[in-house]
Amino acid sequence: MKYTTYLLSGLFVSFLISCNSRKKVNYDLVIQYATIVDTYSGNLKENQSIAIIADSIANIMDDASAKTWTTKKKIDGRGKFVIPGLWDMHVHFGGGDTLISENKNLLPLYIANGVTTVRDCSADISPSVFEWKAEIEKGVLLGPNIFSSGPKIEGINSIWPGDQEVADETELELALDSLEKVRADFVKITDNALSPELFETAVKKAHQRGFKVSAHIPFSLKATDLAKHGMSTVEHMSYLLKAGSPEETSIIKKVVAKELDYASANRELYDSFDDQYALSVYEELKNNKTAVVPTLIGNRIISYLDKDDHKGDEQLKYLGKGLIKTYDWRVQRANKANEKEIEERKKRYNKLVSLIPIIKSSGMDIIAGTDAGFLNSYIYPGFALHEELKIYVDGGLSPLEALQTSVINGPKFFGILDRYGSIAPGKQADLLLLNSNPIMNIEATSDIFMLVRQGNLFSRQELDDLLIDLKKNAGH
Ligand SMILES: [Zn+2]
Numbered sequence: 001m002k003y004t005t006y007l008l009s010g011l012f013v014s015f016l017i018s019c020n021s022r023k024k025v026n027y028d029l030v031i032q033y034a035t036i037v038d039t040y041s042g043n044l045k046e047n048q049s050i051a052i053i054a055d056s057i058a059n060i061m062d063d064a065s066a067k068t069w070t071t072k073k074k075i076d077g078r079g080k081f082v083i084p085g086l087w088d089m090h091v092h093f094g095g096g097d098t099l100i101s102e103n104k105n106l107l108p109l110y111i112a113n114g115v116t117t118v119r120d121c122s123a124d125i126s127p128s129v130f131e132w133k134a135e136i137e138k139g140v141l142l143g144p145n146i147f148s149s150g151p152k153i154e155g156i157n158s159i160w161p162g163d164q165e166v167a168d169e170t171e172l173e174l175a176l177d178s179l180e181k182v183r184a185d186f187v188k189i190t191d192n193a194l195s196p197e198l199f200e201t202a203v204k205k206a207h208q209r210g211f212k213v214s215a216h217i218p219f220s221l222k223a224t225d226l227a228k229h230g231m232s233t234v235e236h237m238s239y240l241l242k243a244g245s246p247e248e249t250s251i252i253k254k255v256v257a258k259e260l261d262y263a264s265a266n267r268e269l270y271d272s273f274d275d276q277y278a279l280s281v282y283e284e285l286k287n288n289k290t291a292v293v294p295t296l297i298g299n300r301i302i303s304y305l306d307k308d309d310h311k312g313d314e315q316l317k318y319l320g321k322g323l324i325k326t327y328d329w330r331v332q333r334a335n336k337a338n339e340k341e342i343e344e345r346k347k348r349y350n351k352l353v354s355l356i357p358i359i360k361s362s363g364m365d366i367i368a369g370t371d372a373g374f375l376n377s378y379i380y381p382g383f384a385l386h387e388e389l390k391i392y393v394d395g396g397l398s399p400l401e402a403l404q405t406s407v408i409n410g411p412k413f414f415g416i417l418d419r420y421g422s423i424a425p426g427k428q429a430d431l432l433l434l435n436s437n438p439i440m441n442i443e444a445t446s447d448i449f450m451l452v453r454q455g456n457l458f459s460r461q462e463l464d465d466l467l468i469d470l471k472k473n474a475g476h
Helices: 002-019 097-104 106-112 126-138 169-181 196-208 223-229 238-243 248-256 262-272 275-287 296-303 314-318 321-326 328-335 339-354 356-362 383-395 399-407 409-414 442-446 460-474
Strands: 025-027 029-037 044-053 056-061 069-071 074-076 081-084 086-091 115-120 145-148 187-189 213-215 231-235 291-293 431-434 448-453 456-459
Touching: 025 044, 025 056, 029 069, 044 081, 081 399, 086 383, 086 399, 086 409, 097 106, 097 126, 097 321, 106 115, 106 460, 115 409, 126 145, 169 196, 187 196, 196 213, 196 223, 223 231, 223 238, 223 275, 231 238, 238 262, 238 275, 238 339, 248 262, 275 356, 296 339, 296 383, 314 460, 321 328, 339 356, 339 383, 356 383, 383 399, 383 442, 399 409, 399 442, 431 442, 448 460, 456 460
Parallel strands: 025 069, 029 074, 029 081, 086 115, 115 145, 187 213, 213 231, 231 291
Antiparallel strands: 029 044, 044 056, 081 431, 431 448, 448 456
């Protein structure tokens, strides 16, 4: 439904332009003399004027003279670099009904950080998330576009609250029916209490119904098998570390036969990881159109808690006390580690980052995602995406490739590159004006001069005011 609306509004804009070809065209907003970053090639197009009508980019003009058009609002974009709004493809809204309003406050926090689309990978307040999604689409609530999985599919008595717990295939079909009914944008399946057999069936059935499938992978299953059944994204990089060991099949067998515990198995998988073998596995995943959402920032935070406990982070001031409280669980678990375990965790984090060049060689898509929201300690909504992109660059992507993981691979996952992914006529008017060139330095993505969301302009001052309000609301 949503895609049809977008398509129609694009057509409407071109209709308007053709009707007015002899008269002056009236735009709502024109950003003049800016430098457009071509998100596909990395080329810079200087001195461009971006004309916006309603929530769409209506025209890109080399000639910024106002002979053929008028506009309600004009912005001088000289020296600024324009990119599409950023996508964070792995976030959560949750923590129970008492935290609904604190979660709602995260919506403007994403906007203030230049994140104009998020993919909600499920939790326990789905009805509210769908409500916000609809209000944001209508333009009555400020926030990013939300794509949501709705409640994820799990087994009976999973540790995660809010799941759709299924015991067998009949219940699985009913769960998928209900996801169709709430118009979930994709299906998330995790493996805390779901048997590997039912997990595999869930991937197949969701895929057969036309859903994109996002998954955590059960230990006894292989990513390549699930990719054949229609798994679209592997959530979290650690599953690709496991998949990159030539010993994976035999290690799985030992674990299933209870000859090996999980900790030892993970150590064996780590030790036997092989670059060449991993490359062939990732190529196979790529051929099945499976992408990875690395969510590395969380691994880094937990691995280096001994160096930085994040207690003094400025960003904490934007979050409600209830959300901050949900951070305790992972921190307490991590703090139980002894020195050797802490060292191993750091090695493991660096190993995960080192997979990036292998994935890049395989041609598999990396989709930027952070795991921000509740529970995942110090992964600050909005802020974290910039950190995540920087990790990709540290790991071996060029700044352009890192940018593409967010602004291109996000919409590519949902098949809506006709409406997103670049600055061009017919595209959604979600864009950032940056003070410096992100192709030279990815950190430029957080240096936002102005932002346009659904065609509405936010000056730096207005973004700062949003942040000030959020601090006040958080009540620290
Ligand atoms: Zn997650």
